Amino acid sequence: MTAAAPILRVDAVVKRFGGFTALDGIDLDVAPGERLGLIGPNGSGKTTLINCISGALIADGGAVRFEDADITTLAAHQRTRSGIARSFQIPRPFKSMTVSENVAIPLEYTERRASSDRDLADEAHEILTLMGLDKLAATAAGALTQIELRKLELARAMACHPKLLISDEAMAGLSGNEVDEILEILLRVNERGVAIIMIEHIMRAVMGFSERIAVLDAGRKIADGAPDAIMNNPDVERAYLGE
Amino acid sequence: MDLLMNAVVAGILLGGFYAAVSIGLTICFGQLDIVNIAHPAFIVLGSFCTFLLYEKLGIDPVLAGVLMTPVFFAIGMAVYSIYYASFEKRGDESLRGLAFFFGIMFIVEVLLIMTFGVDYRLVETGYIGQSLNIGVVGLPYRLLVPFLVSLAMAGGIYFYLSRTFTGRAILAVAQDRLALQLMGADPVRIKQIAFGIGLATTAIAGALLVMLGPVEPSVGRLYIGRVFAIVVLGGMSSIGGTLVAAIILGVVESLVATFYGPSWAPAVAFGFLLITLAVRPAGLFGR
Amino acid sequence: MRISWFWIIAFAILIAGVLVTKLVDNRFVFYASYVILQFVVLATAWNILGGFTGYVNFGSAAFFAVGAYTSIALDKAIGLPLPVLIVVAGMICGLIGLGAGYLTLRLRGVFFAIATLALAVVLETLVTNWDYVGGASGSIVIPPQEVFFFDDIIEALFSLMLLLAVLAVAVARYISISKIGRGLAAIRDDETAAECMGVPTLKLKLISTTLSGALMGVAGAPFPFYVTYVEPSSAFNLTYAVNSIAMPMIGGTTTWFGPVIGALLLGTMQQWATVTISSELNLLIVGVMLVVFVIVAPQGIVGLVRKLCQRGPK
Numbered sequence: 001m002t003a004a005a006p007i008l009r010v011d012a013v014v015k016r017f018g019g020f021t022a023l024d025g026i027d028l029d030v031a032p033g034e035r036l037g038l039i040g041p042n043g044s045g046k047t048t049l050i051n052c053i054s055g056a057l058i059a060d061g062g063a064v065r066f067e068d069a070d071i072t073t074l075a076a077h078q079r080t081r082s083g084i085a086r087s088f089q090i091p092r093p094f095k096s097m098t099v100s101e102n103v104a105i106p107l108e109y110t111e112r113r114a115s116s117d118r119d120l121a122d123e124a125h126e127i128l129t130l131m132g133l134d135k136l137a138a139t140a141a142g143a144l145t146q147i148e149l150r151k152l153e154l155a156r157a158m159a160c161h162p163k164l165l166i167s168d169e170a171m172a173g174l175s176g177n178e179v180d181e182i183l184e185i186l187l188r189v190n191e192r193g194v195a196i197i198m199i200e201h202i203m204r205a206v207m208g209f210s211e212r213i214a215v216l217d218a219g220r221k222i223a224d225g226a227p228d229a230i231m232n233n234p235d236v237e238r239a240y241l242g243e
Numbered sequence: 244m245d246l247l248m249n250a251v252v253a254g255i256l257l258g259g260f261y262a263a264v265s266i267g268l269t270i271c272f273g274q275l276d277i278v279n280i281a282h283p284a285f286i287v288l289g290s291f292c293t294f295l296l297y298e299k300l301g302i303d304p305v306l307a308g309v310l311m312t313p314v315f316f317a318i319g320m321a322v323y324s325i326y327y328a329s330f331e332k333r334g335d336e337s338l339r340g341l342a343f344f345f346g347i348m349f350i351v352e353v354l355l356i357m358t359f360g361v362d363y364r365l366v367e368t369g370y371i372g373q374s375l376n377i378g379v380v381g382l383p384y385r386l387l388v389p390f391l392v393s394l395a396m397a398g399g400i401y402f403y404l405s406r407t408f409t410g411r412a413i414l415a416v417a418q419d420r421l422a423l424q425l426m427g428a429d430p431v432r433i434k435q436i437a438f439g440i441g442l443a444t445t446a447i448a449g450a451l452l453v454m455l456g457p458v459e460p461s462v463g464r465l466y467i468g469r470v471f472a473i474v475v476l477g478g479m480s481s482i483g484g485t486l487v488a489a490i491i492l493g494v495v496e497s498l499v500a501t502f503y504g505p506s507w508a509p510a511v512a513f514g515f516l517l518i519t520l521a522v523r524p525a526g527l528f529g530r
Numbered sequence: 531m532r533i534s535w536f537w538i539i540a541f542a543i544l545i546a547g548v549l550v551t552k553l554v555d556n557r558f559v560f561y562a563s564y565v566i567l568q569f570v571v572l573a574t575a576w577n578i579l580g581g582f583t584g585y586v587n588f589g590s591a592a593f594f595a596v597g598a599y600t601s602i603a604l605d606k607a608i609g610l611p612l613p614v615l616i617v618v619a620g621m622i623c624g625l626i627g628l629g630a631g632y633l634t635l636r637l638r639g640v641f642f643a644i645a646t647l648a649l650a651v652v653l654e655t656l657v658t659n660w661d662y663v664g665g666a667s668g669s670i671v672i673p674p675q676e677v678f679f680f681d682d683i684i685e686a687l688f689s690l691m692l693l694l695a696v697l698a699v700a701v702a703r704y705i706s707i708s709k710i711g712r713g714l715a716a717i718r719d720d721e722t723a724a725e726c727m728g729v730p731t732l733k734l735k736l737i738s739t740t741l742s743g744a745l746m747g748v749a750g751a752p753f754p755f756y757v758t759y760v761e762p763s764s765a766f767n768l769t770y771a772v773n774s775i776a777m778p779m780i781g782g783t784t785t786w787f788g789p790v791i792g793a794l795l796l797g798t799m800q801q802w803a804t805v806t807i808s809s810e811l812n813l814l815i816v817g818v819m820l821v822v823f824v825i826v827a828p829q830g831i832v833g834l835v836r837k838l839c840q841r842g843p844k
Contacts, residue, residue, distance in 0.1 A: 056722070056726070075730070077726075077729055077730045080727065080728040081728050088722075088723065092722065092723040094720060095720075096719050096784065097715065101712075106727035108709055109709075109727060109730075110728040156723075156727060159727075160727060160728055278644070280643075280647060329824070329825040330824075337586075338584055338586060339779070339824040339828055341588075341643055342775055342820060342824050343824050345588060345772070346817050346820040349820070350814065350818060352768070353810055353813050354814065357811070461768070464647075464768070465651060467648060467651065468648030468651050468652070471644045471647075507655065507659065509651050509652065509655050510652045510656070513649065513651060513652040516645065516648050517633055517634075517645060520633060520634050520637060520641050521633045521634075
């Protein structure tokens with residue numbers, strides 16, 4: 001196998017809701033350690049696509065392969081265990097737990113071998129430090145601010161021991177400085193060899209971050225390439241601005 | 244054959260009555276997403292109030308049911324206010340909200356037992372014992388009157404929801420919060436009114452229940468499976484769906500009661516409920 | 531491995547319980563304590579699913595009754611000893627819990643709750659129509675007159691129920707401090723997020739419904755020998771359903787000891803109150819307490835005490 005073999009391969013995936021076709025034969029490859037931006041107008045199928053990848057939805061047609069294994073019909077938790085983690089657009093913390101307990105859940109449930117409480121605590125601390133949440137470890141998750149919740153989402157995703165992280169609008173509604181903070185965290189995560197799919201409406205962030213960008217419109221992929229090529233693509237312009 | 248015909252006709256009439264029993268829950272559970280498991284308990288409360296009004300004042304049960312609706316409406320508004328402030332606002336409706344309605348159901352039942360004992364009560368107006376005979380099929384008035392009243396009530400609610408401003412606001416609460424805001428309506432207020440209407444239907448349903456046959460305080464429990472089966476089968480939020488589902492359940496129950504014995508009838512609703520949940524949770528008419 | 535305080539105390543309670551049977555002559559103490567301990571088992575069992583996992587079971591009475599009727603049927607058919615009956619009852623109720631869970635748990639939580647409500651009615655219908663166990667008119671069970679070690683059957687039943695209560699609490703405690711318990715808490719807080727964090731939600735929920743159902747059946751299995759006459763309306767009594775919800779809710783649902791506190795408190799109160807006031811009024815009080823607690827003190831007594839302790843040191 002060459003180094004360029006994709007870690008994730010989405011092959012002609014179709015998803016319908018009743019009579020509405022949300023995904024109409026999407027193909028998408030992600031290489032190990034790659035930073036991919038996924039953009040498109042509202043309702044273009046971005047969230048449906050990542051739901052089909054992460055297992056929140058099961059594709060009606062086509063196949064999703066991860067590290068050469070067919071995961072099309074696998075349950076979400078099994079996909080997480082095989083190395084696909086996601087963060088939620090609207091943070092969904094475990095409210096009755098502290099920040100470190102929130103991180104401990106995925107750590108414990110995705111570890112491949114049994115490790116002691118000590119190891120878990122160390123690992124949780126390491127991830128929280130990476131996210132800049134270490135001082136809040138003992139705080140109740142319900143008491144966090146918006147930006148802290150976003151960081152917790154990413155921390156929990158990191159605690160899934162991922163090889164691919166899907167970040168679903170982790171920056172929506174944040175201030176400019178906060179966006180930079182999250183971007184920096186995601187770059188640090190990427191440096192550890194984790195491939196990242198970033199869904200984002202903030203163009204500055206997604207263009208600066210991504211090595212490659214895929215554009216969805218009305219359930220189809222209309223463009224896929226380097227950021228500057230995408231910016232000058234007439235199809236993309238049409239999709240965003242209308243004719 | 245006559246037996247079958249009679250069973251089917253009785254089932255349709257019974258189903259009409261089931262629609263009256265369930266329609267309030269279609270509003271509360273289907274449209275407002277409030278799991279009011281105390282719904283049948285309020286129906287039984289309605290039955291006992293009807294019984295009192297009939298015994299003490301000689302008021303016709305149907306009229307009694309109608310007279311009680313404003314009181315039940317007010318109770319519904321009050322219950323919703325508590326529910327909203329204590330659970331919905333805190334986002335804690337799933338566990339504690341359910342326990343709350345369970346507690347209410349239990350309190351209503353125990354209060355009825357303490358007041359009336361565990362004896363069966365019924366009303367005996369002049370027309371209740373008679374029936375209208377068409378060929379071999381007999382239509383007993385004790386089934387026919389509830390059927391007609393129930394249809395009238397379902398029709399009334401349907402028109403209220405589709406034709407009036409408040410009615411449409413109630414539908415919007417269920418489906419489209421943005422539209423509701425554009426209409427300039429306060430969602431909490433709208434839900435309060437809707438819950439009030441849902442509970443007001445239990446007054447009439449209770450009156451019909453006590454016409455249909457004798458009632459004792461714990462009879463409400465038999466209706467829990469039925470009402471939820473009907474609402475789920477009917478697609479959760481549609482009045483028409485509720486009506487059709489109620490009649491289907493009525494006919495099947497009537498057939499089971501005729502051919503296997505009435506003590507098996509309660510199991511029918513549960514079977515319906517489980518099969519619906521397992522096979523088609525969106526109901527008959529859901530997408 | 532060091533032996534935890536929990537087990538030392540558990541054994542001390544068991545030994546104390548057996549000693550009490552030798553020292554106390556008042557039969558009423560054993561009759562009343564049996565009922566209270568039975569509620570400890572029921573409340574603890576309910577809380578494994580309700581409190582830890584966040585799924586409401588309204589059908590506790592049905593599980594309890596199935597446990598009781600399993601005993602009746604097997605006692606009549608083969609005459610097995612009580613401990614075996616308890617195990618079989620637990621297995622059957624566990625299977626019912628598993629089945630109900632499998633059918634409804636993939637949907638929203640409320641459907642599980644509604645299904646358990648309806649399940650109670652249907653199982654009662656089935657038992658009422660089952661002539662072998664007496665149908666609607668009930669069944670008389672003759673308990674053994676001679677029991678090993680104990681002076682009479684009620685002392686034996688009391689000690690047995692004490693053992694079952696300790697075991698049930700031990701199971702609940704084990705779950706709450708284990709990986710399973712942390713997974714269940716994640717499900718309770720946010721099921722979708724839990725699934726995405728690698729928690730096998732369906733499997734854990736099924737473990738929870740199965741265990742919870744099994745323990746309820748275990749609580750019901752000795753019941754026929756305690757009352758000696760069982761009819762559907764007594765075994766399926768709503769009292770069991772209400773108490774097994776009210777006790778954890780009032781005690782506090784997020785810990786293993788909350789339901790124990792609730793059961794001891796409410797159970798004792800009810801035992802005292804049935805002698806002094808009517809049983810209906812008694813049940814009314816439980817209902818009102820349940821409603822008041824869920825509105826005013828959602829974390830139960832445990833939550834109230836914790837709040838006081840946090841305020842205290844300042």
